[in-house]
Amino acid sequence: MKFIINREQLLIPLQQIVSVIEKRQTMPILSNVFMKLTSDNLELIGTDLEIQIMANIKIDISTEPGETTIPARKLLDICRLLPSQAEIKFELTNDKMKVLSGRSRFSLSTLPAENYPEFSETPLENQFDINAGLLKVALEKTVFCMANQDVRYYLNGLMLNISNSKIRIVASDGHRLSVYENELQSPTGYEARIIIPRKGVMELLRLLDDPETDLLVQFSSNNIKVAIKNIVFSAKLVDARYPDFNKVFLQDFRNPIYVQRQILKDALTRVAILSNEKYKGISLEISPNSLKISAHNPEHEEAEEELFIEYQDELTISFNAQYLLDAVSNMDSELAVISIASNLSSCIFEEPVAQPYRYIVMPMRL
Numbered sequence: 001m002k003f004i005i006n007r008e009q010l011l012i013p014l015q016q017i018v019s020v021i022e023k024r025q026t027m028p029i030l031s032n033v034f035m036k037l038t039s040d041n042l043e044l045i046g047t048d049l050e051i052q053i054m055a056n057i058k059i060d061i062s063t064e065p066g067e068t069t070i071p072a073r074k075l076l077d078i079c080r081l082l083p084s085q086a087e088i089k090f091e092l093t094n095d096k097m098k099v100l101s102g103r104s105r106f107s108l109s110t111l112p113a114e115n116y117p118e119f120s121e122t123p124l125e126n127q128f129d130i131n132a133g134l135l136k137v138a139l140e141k142t143v144f145c146m147a148n149q150d151v152r153y154y155l156n157g158l159m160l161n162i163s164n165s166k167i168r169i170v171a172s173d174g175h176r177l178s179v180y181e182n183e184l185q186s187p188t189g190y191e192a193r194i195i196i197p198r199k200g201v202m203e204l205l206r207l208l209d210d211p212e213t214d215l216l217v218q219f220s221s222n223n224i225k226v227a228i229k230n231i232v233f234s235a236k237l238v239d240a241r242y243p244d245f246n247k248v249f250l251q252d253f254r255n256p257i258y259v260q261r262q263i264l265k266d267a268l269t270r271v272a273i274l275s276n277e278k279y280k281g282i283s284l285e286i287s288p289n290s291l292k293i294s295a296h297n298p299e300h301e302e303a304e305e306e307l308f309i310e311y312q313d314e315l316t317i318s319f320n321a322q323y324l325l326d327a328v329s330n331m332d333s334e335l336a337v338i339s340i341a342s343n344l345s346s347c348i349f350e351e352p353v354a355q356p357y358r359y360i361v362m363p364m365r366l
Helices: 007-018 072-081 132-140 198-207 261-272 321-329
Strands: 002-006 032-037 041-047 051-058 061-064 066-071 087-093 096-101 104-109 126-131 157-163 166-172 176-183 191-197 214-219 223-228 231-236 257-260 281-287 290-296 302-308 315-320 335-340 347-350 357-361
Touching: 002 007, 007 032, 007 041, 007 051, 007 072, 007 087, 032 072, 051 198, 066 072, 066 104, 072 104, 126 132, 132 166, 132 176, 132 198, 132 214, 157 198, 176 321, 191 198, 191 231, 198 223, 198 231, 257 261, 261 281, 261 290, 261 302, 261 321, 261 335, 281 321, 315 321, 321 347, 321 357
Parallel strands: none
Antiparallel strands: 002 061, 002 087, 032 041, 032 066, 041 051, 051 231, 087 096, 096 104, 126 214, 157 166, 157 191, 166 176, 176 357, 214 223, 223 231, 257 335, 281 290, 281 315, 290 302, 335 347, 347 357
């Protein structure tokens, strides 16, 4: 196996692949990157057996095809520290990979390619096309609501719902829920729901660096595959059924409250400074034409802000300050529309004009 490659050609795909490789592995070979060279193509693969990233790189100078596996992080560190635009020569001799560039010489231990575990995949019967920019926005407006290591394992991920020409992405940690809806470029003719695991969502979001790219997404009940230029992302799905979140939007709500988003965000940020560090609780006291936001902590410190609102009802409700800040930070409009359930069981944040993004948060007891 012999080939020459430009540092820049190798560095970016290698960075994308290495992030999926866990630092501590039960199988030593999973710390390696799989390399397969054909006449004009270099295939790189990294996996943790739950997620896989594959990159294909066009090779101009290749003299000996072959395949092997090389320590991924060591190779990345070498490439990163070589000069910009450097040419790197790879040469496999027995179980050592020689890496040569200018006056630099490295010799890395390899493990046989035939021992590299195959990423198991069922036939991917469903597919759709989507713009990378649209998918990135959808993920950014929902990922922060995903649970982390919750016993309800279906919450440790993100639900993707395809309904003919509509895409809906939902995330929840049991205390709050965000929903993003939009139209696909063309109808799919099917209805499907899948749950992408948390790590898979974060890796996919990181790969969406060009908003102009069009993606091909293929999935089955067990796997998802996304083709992004010369990168192919694959992940195993969470085997569970996502709870029916629509019920929470169907209950009775009080009249909506309209408030300037930035003013509300600034007030919440200031009041949260003196909230309880552990629970981050703040109170919203609503009275005619007034929204009073207050907080106190075990040190008997207090903060209070009062905002003008056009509203006639009276009520008091408490929330986690960070949950409210996440809601208003992800809105694009100047006005935030807040609708509180009649029984005070939940609160919806949305934008005044029909927008694809909605956020619901449960109150807390102070």
